[in-house]
Amino acid sequence: MLTTPSTKIVGPDELDTALAVLRREPVNNALVAARVQASGLDPWRLGGELWGWYASGRLESLCYAGANLVPLSTVPESIPAFAERARRQGRRCSSIVGPAGPTAALWSRLEPHWGPARAVRPHQPLLVTERLAPHIAPDPLVRRIRKDEMDLVLPACVAMFTEEVGVSPLVGDGGLIYQSRVAELVGSGRSFARVEEGRVVFKAEIGAATAHACQIQGVWVSPERRGEGLSETGMAAVLSYALREVAPVVSLYVNDYNTIARAAYRRLGFEPAGAFMSVLF
Known part of the structure; x- marks a missing residue:
């Protein structure tokens, strides 16, 4: 039994306990919770490690360490421990992202060792909705992308990522990891x-x-078609599917300087529910 606060990798035998911690903040933790459920905490399938912070032997906080470093359901005392573990391991992630407060605290401890970052986005409003705005009709031409249409959707995904992040997802490994992620979303019927x-x-x-x-995620309109309202009607179509067939709460986060997108999401019925922060390397 651990009697003093400590961190370690959370193993498959602790899956139920980890999921219970993630459910404390179901919206904030949705991305990692979905991966944990799908992987059963097998590191290969998880694509990284899930670190746990324990107090008196009880799992209290988590941090995902993979392509992204993500603090999850943290308490203030856990941040120094996660930062120290990350510092000792060395930077392996392309970003730190998560709820603004814990992410800022984590970055303040890692910046002297990992900085400077390529970009820091300290306030990205987290928006949620449980309903579809009745005054915006879903675009009937928005549909699921089929498994045989990877070549059709991949260029749009690459364009969106490059515009949003500032670098192409095809650099480094030639885009193998990114293409695998796009294929996963298409294969699961979650690409529209x-x-x-x-x-x-x-x-x-x-x-x-x-x-x-x-x-x-990944909302994108071809540059020459912007200003026509395609994002609102298209999002209404995706939102309608999500609420009807996936989950009772739909969320997204957006850059605070993207006033056009924020206004569109507000018209769609999204409301503020906190903020995320991203540190990009």
Whole structure:
């Protein structure tokens, strides 16, 4: 029995306990909770490690360490321990992302060792909704992308990622990991798009899904079609599916400077529910 606060990798035998901790904040933790459920905490399938912070032998806080470093259901006392473990291991992630407060505290301890970051986005509003706005009709041309349409949707995904993050997802490993993630979303039926004349003009994905909440990501409109309202009607279509078939709460987070997108999400019925922070390397 652990009697003093400590951290260690959470193993498969602690799956139920870890899920119980993640359910404390079902919206904030949706992305990692979905991966934990799917992987059973097998490190290979999880794509990283789940670190646990224990007080008096009880699992209290978590931190996902994979392609992203993500603090989850943390208490203030756990942040120094997670930061020290990350510092000792060395940076293996491409970003730190999570609820703004814990992420800022984690970054303040890691910045002297891992900095400077390529970009820091300290306040990304987290938005949620449990309903579909009745005054915006879903776009009937937005549909699921089929498994045989990877070549159709991948260029739009790459364009969205490059525009949002500032670097192409195809650098480094040639895009193998990114293409695998896109294929996973397409294969699970969570990739949606409006296709015109063989080109994607709107797309979005349900990037994470649990029984309690899901998260929409990767919202993108082809540059030459922006200003036509495709994002609102397209999002209404994806939102309608998500609420009907996936989870009772739908969330997303957006850059605070993207006032056009924030206004569109507000019209769709999304309301503020906190903030995320991203540190990009």
